[in-house]
Amino acid sequence: MEIKTVWAVYFSATGTTKKVAAALGKSIAQSLGSAYQEYCFNLPAAREKELSFTPEDLVVLALPVYAGRVPNLLLPYVRDSIHGGGALAVPVVLYGNRNFDDGLMELRNVARDNGFVPVAAGAFVGEHSFSRVLGAGRPDEEDMALVQELADRAADKVKSLTEAPAQPVEVEGCDPIRPYYTPRDRHGEPIKDFLKAKPVTDPDKCVKCGLCARLCPMGSIDPGDVSSVTGKCIKCCACVKNCPKGAKYFDHEGYLYHQKELEEQYAGRRAPSKIFL
Ligand SMILES: Cc1cc2nc3c(=O)[nH]c(=O)nc-3n(C[C@H](O)[C@H](O)[C@H](O)COP(=O)(O)O)c2cc1C
Ligand code: SF4
Ligand code: SF4
Numbered sequence: 001m002e003i004k005t006v007w008a009v010y011f012s013a014t015g016t017t018k019k020v021a022a023a024l025g026k027s028i029a030q031s032l033g034s035a036y037q038e039y040c041f042n043l044p045a046a047r048e049k050e051l052s053f054t055p056e057d058l059v060v061l062a063l064p065v066y067a068g069r070v071p072n073l074l075l076p077y078v079r080d081s082i083h084g085g086g087a088l089a090v091p092v093v094l095y096g097n098r099n100f101d102d103g104l105m106e107l108r109n110v111a112r113d114n115g116f117v118p119v120a121a122g123a124f125v126g127e128h129s130f131s132r133v134l135g136a137g138r139p140d141e142e143d144m145a146l147v148q149e150l151a152d153r154a155a156d157k158v159k160s161l162t163e164a165p166a167q168p169v170e171v172e173g174c175d176p177i178r179p180y181y182t183p184r185d186r187h188g189e190p191i192k193d194f195l196k197a198k199p200v201t202d203p204d205k206c207v208k209c210g211l212c213a214r215l216c217p218m219g220s221i222d223p224g225d226v227s228s229v230t231g232k233c234i235k236c237c238a239c240v241k242n243c244p245k246g247a248k249y250f251d252h253e254g255y256l257y258h259q260k261e262l263e264e265q266y267a268g269r270r271a272p273s274k275i276f277l
Contacts, residue, residue: 001055001088001158001159001161001162001163001164002056003032003034003056003057003058003088003158004034004035004056004057005029005034005035005036005037005056005057005058006025006026006028006029006032006034006035006036006037006057006058006059006060007025007036007037007038007039007053007057007058007059007060008021008022008024008025008026008036008037008038008039008060008062009021009038009039009041009051009059009060009061009062009082010022010038010039010040010041010060010061010062010063011040011041011042011062011063011064011071011074011217012040012042012062012064012094013042013064013129013217013236013237013238014126014127014129014236014237014238014241014242016064016094016124016126016127016138016139017062017063017064017092017093017094017126018040018062019126019139019144020062020092020094020122020124020126020139020143020144020147021038021060021062021092022038023144023147023148023151024060024062024090024092024122024147024150024151024154025038025060027147027148027151027152027155028058028060028090028151028154028155028158031151031152031155031156031159032058032155032158032159034058039051041074041077042215042217042238043217043219044217044218044219047074047077047081049081050081050082050083051081051082051083052083052085053083053084053085053086053087053116054085054086054087055085055086055087055088055164056087057085057087057088058087058088058089058090058158059084059087059088059089059090059116060089060090060092061078061082061089061090061091061092061107061111061116062091062092062093062094063078063092063093063094063103063107064093064094064095064096064126064129064236065093065094065095065096065100065101065103065104065123066103066234067180067181067182068099068100068101068102068103068178068180068181069101069102069103069106069177069180069181070093070103070106070107070110071234072180073218073232073234075110078107078110078114079110079113079114082114083114083115084111084114084115084116084117085115086115086117086164087115087116087117088116088117088118088119088158088164089111089116089117089118089119090118090119090120090121090122090150090154091104091107091108091111091118091121091171092104092107092121092122092123092124093107093122093123093124094123094124094125094126094139095123095124095125095126095271096125096126096127096128096129096130096131096134096135096262097125097127097128097134097135097138097266097267097269097270097271098128098134098262098265098266098271099181099271100123100172100173101173101178101181102173102174102175102177102178103123103173104121104122104123104171104172104173104276105171105172105173105174105175105177106173106177108121108168108169108171109168109175109177111168112168117164117165117168118168118169119154119157119158119161119164119165119168119169119277120150120153120154120157120169120275120276120277121169121171121275121276122146122147122150122273122274122275122276123171123172123273123274124138124139124143124146124147124273124274125138125139125143125270125271125272125273126138126139128262129235129236129237129241130235130237130255130258130259130262131259131262131263131267133263133267134262134263134266134267135267135271136267139273142273143273146273146275147273149275150275150277153275153277154277157277169276169277170276171276172274172276183254183258183261185254185257191254191255191257191258192254193252193254194252194254194255194258196252197233197235197250197252197254197255198220198229198233198250198252199229199233199237199239199240199248199249199250200227200248200249200250200251201226201227201247201248202246202247202248202249203227205245205246205247206226206227206243206245206247207244207245207247208226209244209245210223210226211242211243211244212226212238212239212242212243212248213226215238215239215242216238216239217234217236217238218231218232218233218234219231220232220233221239235250235255
């Protein structure tokens with residue numbers, strides 16, 4: 001099949017998804033001799049635009065896994081505003097060394113239901129948004145070698161196709177999709193008010209540069225008073241990890257408990273990145 005443009009269309013609060021999506025998209029474009037374009041829908045303004053593709057496009061559609069699924073507050077945009085129009089797709093998720101559960105399955109299904117033809121897919125490990133030690137430094141060299149393998153094999157597959165395959169690529173996960181993963185306390189009860197946790201700002205460190213307000217994917221940080229989180233917080237950690245002064249942090253008891261528990265359970269192992277063709 002002839003592909004004129006390869007796209008990387010992604011959400012990436014702390015950069016790991018972008019790293020994989022861009023490398024994958026660029027490499028597939030190079031192998032196919034196609035143009036390459038990127039669309040990042042991190043910011044609310046970017047999610048006002050509808051995207052429509054055609055059979056001459058191949059779209060690397062990439063998101064992080066939140067609670068074992070496609071992030072619930074981003075799902076409406078992906079589901080309602082990104083139209084496949086018969087384009088080939090490579091759904092990709094990044095996960096933080098715990099598990100991608102049904103995140104890739106859900107993304108593949110949404111893409112399929114939106115008129116994409118998913119031909120290859122991948123789940124890669126990225127440093128966990130909540131941590132500096134869980135999945136630290138990933139995706140690393142080994143992960144990026146697998147990204148390259150996915151790019152090479154996806155491009156070979158596309159070259160060998162005479163028409164779009166009738167069935168989407170098989171991926172790992174359950175279908176029907178399972179409920180969202182719930183952080184639990186030491187008694188097995190859901191952590192109280194976890195969803196309400198918001199980052200705070202150290203006034204001694206903050207230089208009021210405004211970067212966190214400009215980066216917040218929910219547009220929830222008041223640019224006039226960056227210590228004020230006025231809207232929803234998805235705990236993406238864009239503000240925490242990108243603050244040049246290290247002034248943003250979470251002090252919410254339940255959040256800190258969950259962070260510690262994740263690190264204790266999963267930081268000591270190397271979860272695998274996986275590709276599907
Ligand atoms: C709210 C939230 C929930 C998350 N849930 C999971 C999860 O269920 N499993 C997992 O392994 N990682 C999970 N992560 C970690 C991210 O998937 C991972 O760090 C990813 O690389 C972040 O992508 P980004 O750098 O593009 O923002 C979660 C992160 C956030 C912010
Ligand atoms: S990015 Fe950091 S230093 Fe800049 S305004 Fe936000 S909290 Fe302050
Ligand atoms: S306030 Fe919440 S949603 Fe906004 S950047 Fe920070 S962690 Fe992400």
